[in-house]
Amino acid sequence: MDRLDAMRIFVRVAEMGSFSAVAQQLDVARSVVTRQVAGLEAHLGTKLIARSTRRLSLTSAGATYLEQCREILNLVEAAEGGLTDEGQAPRGHIRLTLPFSFGIRQLMPLFCDFMEANPQVALELDFNDRRANLIEGGYDLAIRVSGRLDPGDVARKIGGSRGVIAAAPDYLRRRGRPRHPRELAGHECFGYLLAPRSSWSFVIDGEVQSFPVGGRLEANNGDALLDAAVRGLGITRAPTFIVEQAVRAGWLEILLPEFPLPELGIHAVFPGNRYVPHRVRALVDFLATRIGQRPTWDEIAPVAMGKGRRPGAAVRSRRP
Numbered sequence: 001m002d003r004l005d006a007m008r009i010f011v012r013v014a015e016m017g018s019f020s021a022v023a024q025q026l027d028v029a030r031s032v033v034t035r036q037v038a039g040l041e042a043h044l045g046t047k048l049i050a051r052s053t054r055r056l057s058l059t060s061a062g063a064t065y066l067e068q069c070r071e072i073l074n075l076v077e078a079a080e081g082g083l084t085d086e087g088q089a090p091r092g093h094i095r096l097t098l099p100f101s102f103g104i105r106q107l108m109p110l111f112c113d114f115m116e117a118n119p120q121v122a123l124e125l126d127f128n129d130r131r132a133n134l135i136e137g138g139y140d141l142a143i144r145v146s147g148r149l150d151p152g153d154v155a156r157k158i159g160g161s162r163g164v165i166a167a168a169p170d171y172l173r174r175r176g177r178p179r180h181p182r183e184l185a186g187h188e189c190f191g192y193l194l195a196p197r198s199s200w201s202f203v204i205d206g207e208v209q210s211f212p213v214g215g216r217l218e219a220n221n222g223d224a225l226l227d228a229a230v231r232g233l234g235i236t237r238a239p240t241f242i243v244e245q246a247v248r249a250g251w252l253e254i255l256l257p258e259f260p261l262p263e264l265g266i267h268a269v270f271p272g273n274r275y276v277p278h279r280v281r282a283l284v285d286f287l288a289t290r291i292g293q294r295p296t297w298d299e300i301a302p303v304a305m306g307k308g309r310r311p312g313a314a315v316r317s318r319r320p
Contacts, residue, residue: 001039004076007069009036010048014066015135017056025138070274077275090279091120097134098143100127101222102161102266106241107143107287114286121279129194129220134271140280142269143287145239147262149269156284159266159291161239165200166252170232178235181211181259188234190225191218200237202259226252239264266291 012022013033023030041048048062058066098107104127111123126132126139131150134142145161171188178184181202191197197218199210215234219225222242229236229243230251236243246252268284270276 090282095124096141097126155269158288161264163261168232188215189213193220
């Protein structure tokens, strides 16, 4: 039995709570996983995992051993990584989870550039707007666009994103244009299922203030809400990378620009306090550099908002 391999498998089983899930993740038979853990228990002379028909749970010895294994494996990875990474090109497999719209629209071209520059790196991309558990999912990295991180997140901010609210000219002709956030209560405001839905926040006189909103449509994807807004069904709140093209084309108009939304951070989130491999650090450095080179919304906005043009004039109200 290779003790380090057995420790790695034990840690995964403890984190995922399933022999089968670990076997599937490693692409091995379940018996291989159970045999490694059983061999470790035999070597230590104590039970690490209490098995039942419904779930697995750590014994008190197993909980203590788990933390010690994590420390040992981190030290081994850091020691080996420091030697093998020095002067070498990134190599290996990176599994990451990222938001669907931001990933497709903004990050996919950057991933392609990174892979062209680093032919020994393989990427596995899981596009999902929900916040995945990095350890249970076996992810090396998550990209999250959010105004806040969860307690305990180990993360690096690699950029920022501005949000706006927008509606189609047809909708504004029918329902009127809100002049203050408090007037949104009388409008059809779309709800994003993964964020607070009963109110929207704005920065007013340097302070964040929230105002009640409501509407008939909710979804867990910004592009779905964008389509509904372009068709004139209501007002959407979205990051600029989702609405920018529609605003430039005149399908949507920015509302309440004098009341900005709080900025969203673009974060690279890592799984706990584990050692971050060279290949993952290289990808995050690359993304931070490239995202930082993009024009800000302040540079785009005068064009996107049709500077010098009467709102709603000489534009198409919806996509063909």
